[in-house]
Amino acid sequence: MVELILNSPIILSLSVLSGLAVCFGAILGYAAVRFRVGGDPIVDQIDNLLPQTQCGQCGHPGCRPYAQAIADGDAINKCPPGGQTTVNALADLLDIEAVPLDQEHGEESGMKKVAYIREDECIGCTKCLQACPVDAIVGAAKQMHTVLKGECTGCDLCVEPCPVDCIDMLPVVTGIGNWTWELPRGSAQQVMELIATDQGRGVAA
Amino acid sequence: MSQSSSRVDNQRKIWPLPGGIHPPEHKQRSLQKPLVDLSLPAQIVLPLSQHIGAPAKAVVSVGDRVLTGQVIAEAAGAVSVPVHAATSGTVVAIEERPVIHPSGMSAPCVVIESDGRDQWVELMPCEDYTKLDAQALLEKIRAAGIAGMGGAGFPAAIKLSSAPAQKISTLIINGTECEPYITADDLLMQTRAEEVIAGTQLLAHLLDSPKEVLIGIEDNKPAAIEALRQAAKDTTIEVVVFPTKYPSGGEKQLIHILTGKEVPSGGLPAQLGIVCQNVGTTVAIYRAVRYGEPLIARITTVAGDAVTTERNVRVRLGTPVRHLLAEHGYDNTKAARLVIGGPMMGVTLTDIDAPLIKTSNSVLALGAQESPLPPPSQACIRCGMCAEACPTNLMPQQLYWYAQAQDYERLQAHNLADCIECGACSFVCPSKIPLVQYYRASKGALRQQQQDKLKSDQSRARFEARKARIEREEAEKEAKRLARKAAADAKKRAAQAAQTAAVNAPAVELEPVE
Numbered sequence: 001m002v003e004l005i006l007n008s009p010i011i012l013s014l015s016v017l018s019g020l021a022v023c024f025g026a027i028l029g030y031a032a033v034r035f036r037v038g039g040d041p042i043v044d045q046i047d048n049l050l051p052q053t054q055c056g057q058c059g060h061p062g063c064r065p066y067a068q069a070i071a072d073g074d075a076i077n078k079c080p081p082g083g084q085t086t087v088n089a090l091a092d093l094l095d096i097e098a099v100p101l102d103q104e105h106g107e108e109s110g111m112k113k114v115a116y117i118r119e120d121e122c123i124g125c126t127k128c129l130q131a132c133p134v135d136a137i138v139g140a141a142k143q144m145h146t147v148l149k150g151e152c153t154g155c156d157l158c159v160e161p162c163p164v165d166c167i168d169m170l171p172v173v174t175g176i177g178n179w180t181w182e183l184p185r186g187s188a189q190q191v192m193e194l195i196a197t198d199q200g201r202g203v204a205a
Numbered sequence: 206m207s208q209s210s211s212r213v214d215n216q217r218k219i220w221p222l223p224g225g226i227h228p229p230e231h232k233q234r235s236l237q238k239p240l241v242d243l244s245l246p247a248q249i250v251l252p253l254s255q256h257i258g259a260p261a262k263a264v265v266s267v268g269d270r271v272l273t274g275q276v277i278a279e280a281a282g283a284v285s286v287p288v289h290a291a292t293s294g295t296v297v298a299i300e301e302r303p304v305i306h307p308s309g310m311s312a313p314c315v316v317i318e319s320d321g322r323d324q325w326v327e328l329m330p331c332e333d334y335t336k337l338d339a340q341a342l343l344e345k346i347r348a349a350g351i352a353g354m355g356g357a358g359f360p361a362a363i364k365l366s367s368a369p370a371q372k373i374s375t376l377i378i379n380g381t382e383c384e385p386y387i388t389a390d391d392l393l394m395q396t397r398a399e400e401v402i403a404g405t406q407l408l409a410h411l412l413d414s415p416k417e418v419l420i421g422i423e424d425n426k427p428a429a430i431e432a433l434r435q436a437a438k439d440t441t442i443e444v445v446v447f448p449t450k451y452p453s454g455g456e457k458q459l460i461h462i463l464t465g466k467e468v469p470s471g472g473l474p475a476q477l478g479i480v481c482q483n484v485g486t487t488v489a490i491y492r493a494v495r496y497g498e499p500l501i502a503r504i505t506t507v508a509g510d511a512v513t514t515e516r517n518v519r520v521r522l523g524t525p526v527r528h529l530l531a532e533h534g535y536d537n538t539k540a541a542r543l544v545i546g547g548p549m550m551g552v553t554l555t556d557i558d559a560p561l562i563k564t565s566n567s568v569l570a571l572g573a574q575e576s577p578l579p580p581p582s583q584a585c586i587r588c589g590m591c592a593e594a595c596p597t598n599l600m601p602q603q604l605y606w607y608a609q610a611q612d613y614e615r616l617q618a619h620n621l622a623d624c625i626e627c628g629a630c631s632f633v634c635p636s637k638i639p640l641v642q643y644y645r646a647s648k649g650a651l652r653q654q655q656q657d658k659l660k661s662d663q664s665r666a667r668f669e670a671r672k673a674r675i676e677r678e679e680a681e682k683e684a685k686r687l688a689r690k691a692a693a694d695a696k697k698r699a700a701q702a703a704q705t706a707a708v709n710a711p712a713v714e715l716e717p718v719e
Binding site: 047051052053054062063064133134135136151153175176178179180181182183184 | 663668670
């Protein structure tokens, strides 16, 4: 038998190849069990790119459900708080074409907002408490409610349920604490300004 | 080492600073006149945030009478320092006032109308600090409101309190003062050398006697070196002189020059067993412990072409720049701009009424010749001069491209966070590119991005927690409903059983009768 295999190159190569196949199959099979990834990693990656306002403007009840939906093939341009930047980042991640933001779900505001309850007018109905997706409103029945400014994502969901319309969405102002430098104007711009006599002549391409 | 010039005569090995530049010093201009006390202004404006960390919380109200040295704002949180009244008088306002900040924005300040009498609160002197333990000393330093006076304004007590966790082997007192024009520390060392030495000894005691106690000083201050050497004669303190070069005075740079050690990226000197303090801070700490004096005054250099008198003055904190300049023959027609804190790293002042604070080491009224408008920047020619000038061995030209492209990942990978914003790269750039401005903006954007990320992670966690809570509540409700249903069913069955029993029972009972 051994003699036969050794003497016939076809049978030898066949048996070596099938032996290797069994070996690698076993290794791969073991690796599949040993290094198994629980859940869908792409959903986590998508979720990481979403702004986590949990506003539901995309039609899904929060960012994670939308991430799941995108992984299942939903459009990537339904997130107004994230804006075009998020759409581009998602397109980059999923290696698909970046499409403009779908205006149907709302417009990109570009300005961060935070909910503010006019406390004199609050009747303590707890409706906004139930609407807040991140539990950023504190209060109890028939007691005044107030927004935890640091936790509010500016999702707007508490405004609608308020029966006395005492919630405002105020823009987050830049104070001395969160002020940052701006990038200098591009050098190309400055070079253009250098030749003052040329200004106003000709037409921009 | 060809860099160790003949002016350096100490034995200690000096590690040359990588990069660095030699801008015109202009230091002699403010050294010609003696140090004087500036007159008290009519109003003193004390910002609640004169340091790095949380702004202090005002504890006085409008109308209160305060004495010099009285606490008017308490530290709010761990990284914060209190603020003291810099003169006696009446609190006339607690409101937003223009402050020294590159944004030109206002910040909350306590305004004191001076009564001109300068009555002090009772101070608690301490004859012999060696009897106090480290904790008590730190408490005194904290209570005196001392924040780093070299420019950054980090609370001094926090920097010193890393000692118990980490044995400090080297104490470095920073008398470098490498920025052009400024001579405030120089004059302090000349006039108060004994207090510098006494403060250094106090810090050494507080840090449990480090092996090495060094005072680092650039060789362009011969008078200060002489005074310090004289005062330190019978001590173990070593006055180390090294060649003048900007920015040797940066904390990490000075540590490298004196010890050859490099503070790891994102790390603190304490990790290497090193603590570094500015000479001004050291004197303030000494006075706080010895005489109980809170930090209410500092030495400031006044210089520039737009003032007639160039000198150093002792000013009360909260003195408006306008008052200071008025006493020095300021001519605003000659001034191109006002700079607080040195021409390299300072802040351009937008409002002359802004008050001087704990970190204000100079007021420069620069003329148009000294501070010309920056010429338009040209394209980067990749000459690499910025990389040669960078004291932290970064690659400014690469960072410049990434900053323009707002490529934050690459900026991080190229260690933008290690940039000390010294401006050496902008100084040498032949294309006049405002490099450091690009880095400042990018660092701000990067910080903002990290904050946003933190916030979105927090929102995600809160959202998940809420979802879990709602599910749990639903499950509990469901369980209760099921339990109620089961109970009702059981009751029903029991009732049914009883009924059937009642129907059957008479028949059974009647049988014997029949």
